[in-house]
Amino acid sequence: DIVMTQSPDSLAVSLGERATINCKSSQSLLYSSNSKNYLAWYQQKLGQPPKLLIYWASTRESGVPDRFSGSGSGTDFTLTITSLQAEDVAVYYCQQYYTTPWTFGQGTKVEIK
Amino acid sequence: EVQLVESGGGLVQPGRSLRLSCASSGFIVSDNYLSWVRQAPGKGLEWVSLIYSDGSTDYADPVKGRFIISRDNSKNTLYLQMNSLRAEDTAVYYCARAGLTVAVWRDWGQGTLVTVSS
Numbered sequence: 001d002i003v004m005t006q007s008p009d010s011l012a013v014s015l016g017e018r019a020t021i022n023c024k025s026s027q028s029l030l031y032s033s034n035s036k037n038y039l040a041w042y043q044q045k046l047g048q049p050p051k052l053l054i055y056w057a058s059t060r061e062s063g064v065p066d067r068f069s070g071s072g073s074g075t076d077f078t079l080t081i082t083s084l085q086a087e088d089v090a091v092y093y094c095q096q097y098y099t100t101p102w103t104f105g106q107g108t109k110v111e112i113k
Numbered sequence: 114e115v116q117l118v119e120s121g122g123g124l125v126q127p128g129r130s131l132r133l134s135c136a137s138s139g140f141i142v143s144d145n146y147l148s149w150v151r152q153a154p155g156k157g158l159e160w161v162s163l164i165y166s167d168g169s170t171d172y173a174d175p176v177k178g179r180f181i182i183s184r185d186n187s188k189n190t191l192y193l194q195m196n197s198l199r200a201e202d203t204a205v206y207y208c209a210r211a212g213l214t215v216a217v218w219r220d221w222g223q224g225t226l227v228t229v230s231s
Contacts, residue, residue, distance in 0.1 A: 040217050042158075049207050049221035050150075050158065061219070093158055097216035101173045104158040 002026050002096050006105035012113040019081040021108045023094035028074045029057075031098065038098035041070055041079045044107075045090045053092075054079065086112060115139035115220045117208050122225030125198055135191040135208030135222055143168075143186045146211040148218065149193045151204035161206070162193065163215065175201070198229045 003026040013019045029038045037057035042050040052061045054070035057077055067082045081088055089112060094105040121133040133149070149161040162182040163171045170182050181194040191208050205224040212219035 038214075042218075044158075049209075049224055050218070051221075052212075052217065052219050055213060055217045095158070095216075097214060100163075100171055100216075102160045102216040104160070107157045 001101055002029075002098065002103050004094055004096055004103050004105040006092075006094060006108045008108060009106070010109040010111065012111045013081075013084045014113045015086065016083050017113075019084050019088070019110055021079040021092050021094075021110070023072075023077040023079070023105050025075045025077075025096055025098075027098075029077075029096050029098045030074050037073050037077070038096055039070075039072070039077050040095045040097060041068075042093045042095060042104075043088075043090045044093065050093065081110070084110070084112070115210065117210065117220060117222035119206065119208055119222045119225040122206065122227045124228045124230065126231050127199060127229055129198055130194070130196045131198060131227060133193040133195065133206055133208075133225060133227070135193075137189050137191065137208075137210075140210065141186075142184050142189050142191055146215045147182075147184065147191045148209045148211065148216070149180075149182060149191075150207045150209050150218070150221075151202075152207070152224070153201075153204045156204075159204075160216070164191070165215070195227070198227075200229050203227060203229045 007022045039057040041054040044050040058070040091107045116138045118136045148163045179197045207224045209218035210220040
């Protein structure tokens with residue numbers, strides 16, 4: 001199974017500041033035939049189901065604010081929230097869809113400092 | 114509008130069975146990849162099972178041989194038959210619809226809680 005490891009487990013960021021979440025996979029998520037990274041990011045607010053933010057490592061889902069961005073390739077990926085807003089308080093998960101079983105990182109909790 | 118509504122959760126004793134349902138609207142279940150994803154209390158997300166549009170299925174190792182995913186096209190509903198339940202199966206179970214590819218989940222239900230305890 002591909003193991004997904006996020007860092008940090010939690011972070012507190014001031015309103016308007018940048019939040020950066022890292023995700024590392026135990027094997028490459030880059031599929032050579034199409035040069036795509038099979039990595040998605042989800043946001044889960046308290047008491048709610050997850051919400052898809054990013055797929056193909058850097059493609060923003062429709063309706064997701066542009067302060068959310070994804071980057072990285074191969075085994076190392078980053079979710080960046082520029083100018084953190086109060087409504088961004090949530091747990092964020094990375095997920096690989098390169099191969100079954102599809103696996104998630106353990107989650108990163110983002111709070112307001 | 115896409116809607117997914119889970120039901121069937123509850124308290125069940127270890128070793129017993131439970132069937133979850135996911136009533137869907139706004140899309141045709143047989144044309145989509147549908148999954149069950151669970152979340153133990155206070156824990157992260159775990160993919161459980163998938164049914165492909167062609168009806169083939171896939172399972173995570175912890176549930177293989179115990180859980181069965183299926184769908185009723187006439188009712189536009191997804192199911193998860195859970196047998197030989199264990200304490201570690203305690204979780205909120207979400208049904209989710211994939212968009213784009215088989216395992217990028219765009220639409221989620223609100224979840225149903227399954228508690229396995231004596």
